[in-house]
Amino acid sequence: YQGVFDISEGWNIVFGAERERARFRVSSDYGFGASTDSGRSTLTSFYGQVSATPLAGLTVNGGARHDRHDRFGNHTTIAANAAYTPNEGNTVLRVSYGEGFKAPSLYQRFGVIASYFRGNPNLEAERSTSWEAGMETDIGRWAMVSALYFDNRVRDLINFDPTFSTLVNVDRARIRGGEFALTVRPADWLSLTGAWTVTEARDTE
Numbered sequence: 001y002q003g004v005f006d007i008s009e010g011w012n013i014v015f016g017a018e019r020e021r022a023r024f025r026v027s028s029d030y031g032f033g034a035s036t037d038s039g040r041s042t043l044t045s046f047y048g049q050v051s052a053t054p055l056a057g058l059t060v061n062g063g064a065r066h067d068r069h070d071r072f073g074n075h076t077t078i079a080a081n082a083a084y085t086p087n088e089g090n091t092v093l094r095v096s097y098g099e100g101f102k103a104p105s106l107y108q109r110f111g112v113i114a115s116y117f118r119g120n121p122n123l124e125a126e127r128s129t130s131w132e133a134g135m136e137t138d139i140g141r142w143a144m145v146s147a148l149y150f151d152n153r154v155r156d157l158i159n160f161d162p163t164f165s166t167l168v169n170v171d172r173a174r175i176r177g178g179e180f181a182l183t184v185r186p187a188d189w190l191s192l193t194g195a196w197t198v199t200e201a202r203d204t205e
Helices: 106-110
Strands: 002-008 011-028 035-055 058-069 073-084 091-102 126-139 143-160 167-187 190-203
Antiparallel strands (some): 002 011, 011 035, 035 058, 091 126, 126 143, 143 167, 167 190
C-alpha cells in the first residue's frame, strides 16, 4: 500500500507499508550424496517521507523506514536530501544522506552451485550509512558538466570469501569516490555524454 497526502502547496507526505514472504528450496547430488536445503523469510516494512519546497529553487526531502525481518529483527533507517537551483535549473546543487539495512537473500544463505559454491546460513544483515554531494551546471546552451563525491560505510558487507566457494561478512568496509560527466549537445536532436568514475573500496577492519 502507498498513499500520498498533500499538506499544502509545495508540501506533501508519502507513506506506505510492504510485506514480502519468500521461500527457497534446492536439492543437489554431485556424487557426495543427496542433500536438500530450504529456507523462508518474511519482511514487513513501514515508511514515510515528507517533501517540501520551502523557498524558490529549494527542494528538501526527509523520511524514515522501519523493517521487521523474522530472522534479523527490527531496524529503522532514515534518509534526507536537498537540491537547490539559483537560476531556474541551469545550475543544481545536491546533497543527500541515507542509512541502509539489507538482509541476505535466501539464495545467499542456502544456494548451491554444483560442488564449488554453497551459501552461508550464518550471514548477518548489511547496515550502511552514506552521503554524497554534487552539482551540475549548463555551459552555455550546448553543454553541461556535473561532478559528485560519495562516501559509503558498510557494516557486515556480504562478499565472497578468498576461495569464492561461499559468502562471508566483511566487518567494516568503506566505498568512496567521485563521478564526473560532460554532456555536449551539438544539435537539438543529438547529445553526447562522457563520464568518469573513480572508486576506492577498502576493508577497513
